[in-house]
Amino acid sequence: MKATKLKLTPILLGSLFIAGCKTLTVVPHAVSCNVNAELLAGKCAEPKPIANNTTYAALIDIMQADRKALRECSVTADTLRDAIKRCNQATDEYNKKIDAINNTK
Numbered sequence: 568m569k570a571t572k573l574k575l576t577p578i579l580l581g582s583l584f585i586a587g588c589k590t591l592t593v594v595p596h597a598v599s600c601n602v603n604a605e606l607l608a609g610k611c612a613e614p615k616p617i618a619n620n621t622t623y624a625a626l627i628d629i630m631q632a633d634r635k636a637l638r639e640c641s642v643t644a645d646t647l648r649d650a651i652k653r654c655n656q657a658t659d660e661y662n663k664k665i666d667a668i669n670n671t672k
Contacts, residue, residue, distance in 0.1 A: 596662045600654030606647045611640035 615629045
């Protein structure tokens with residue numbers, strides 16, 4: 568009986584130490600925002616050249632085409648900016664939650 572108590576004592580003490588230890592949660596921060604590569608690779612169209620003998624009708628057509636290209640480029644730039652902004656906000660919120668988890672004692 569005494570031998571059994573001597574064998575159980577270290578096991579019970581070890582269990583108490585393990586149960587009394589707090590686990591440390593360490594979670595890494597989010598590091599990057601993945602933005603669609605197509606948006607990053609896109610470039611705005613260059614304005615079309617106007618020849619010296621261009622008629623007024625052709626000039627209007629060129630102007631309208633350039634205006635349309637500029638509008639499309641603006642939409643793409645706005646979409647890219649908004650995507651990066653949303654991603655950065657989500658990353659910041661995630662990192663704050665991670666910091667709160669890591670700082671719990």
